Amino acid sequence: MSGLRERQKQERRALIAGAALAEFKSNGFAATTVENIANAAGVSPPTVVNYFGSKQGVLLALLQEPDHRSIEESSLRVRDFTNPVDALCDLEMTVTGNQVKSIPASLWREIIPIWLNGDAPEVFRAWNDAVVAGAQVLLKHFCANGVLRKDLDVELVARMINDWANIAFVRLAAQDEPDMAAHGEYMRKVFTVLCEGIAR
Known part of the structure; x- marks a missing residue:
C-alpha cells in the first residue's frame, strides 16, 4: 500500500511541476502565482505548498x-x-x-x-x-x-x-x-x- 501511495505522490508532484512550467512559460515566472499553478494542475493551493513550499x-x-x-x-x-x-x-x-x-x-x-x-x-x-x-x-x-x-x-x-x-x-x-x-x-x-x- 505504501508503494502505491508513494507512486501517487510522485505522480502528483510531477503533475504540479509540469503545470507550473507551462504557467511560467505562458505568463512568466514573476506573474505566475501559486493559485495559477494549482488551477492548472487541478489541485488546491495548499496542495502546491504542501509539495513544494512555494x-x-x-x-x-x-x-x-x-x-x-x-x-x-x-x-x-x-x-x-x-x-x-x-x-x-x-x-x-x-x-x-x-x-x-x-x-x-x-x-x-x-x-x-x-x-x-x-x-x-x-x-x-x-x-x-x-x-x-x-x-x-x-x-x-x-x-x-x-x-x-x-x-x-x-x-x-x-x-x-x-x-x-x-x-x-x-x-x-x-x-x-x-x-x-x-x-x-x-x-x-x-x-x-x-x-x-x-x-x-
Whole structure:
C-alpha cells in the first residue's frame, strides 16, 4: 500500500511541476502565482505548498531535476574517461544540454536576473550545490588515479568550475537559439587551462 501511495505522490508532484512550467512559460515566472499553478494542475493551493513550499520551491525542482539526471548520467561514465578535461566537458555539456531542453530561453531570460540579483538565494544555492557535488565526484576520481594533484582543494576547484559554467550559461541562455557548439568549445578551453594548472 505504501508503494502505491508513494507512486501517487510522485505522480502528483510531477503533475504540479509540469503545470507550473507551462504557467511560467505562458505568463512568466514573476506573474505566475501559486493559485495559477494549482488551477492548472487541478489541485488546491495548499496542495502546491504542501509539495513544494512555494513558487520558488517549484522552480528549484524544475532546475534540479535535469541536473540530478545529468550528474547521474555523467558519474556513470566517469570511468570511460582518462582525461579530466573530457570528463568535465561531458558533465558540463550534459547539465547544460538538459537545462536548455527543459527550460526555454525566454524563461531563462526572466530567471537569470532573479538569480544574479540574489532574490531567491536558497533556490539557486541548492541548484548550484548539486552541480558542485557532481564536479567533486569527477575531480576526486582523477585525484585518486594520479591524474590530478593529490593535495587538490576539490571543493574550491568544483566551485570555480561551477562559477565559470554559470557565467558561460548566462551568455548561452541570452541567445534565442543557444549555440551549444560554441559553448562547448569555450568550456573545453576553460577546462583545459584549469586542468593544466592542477595536473599532477
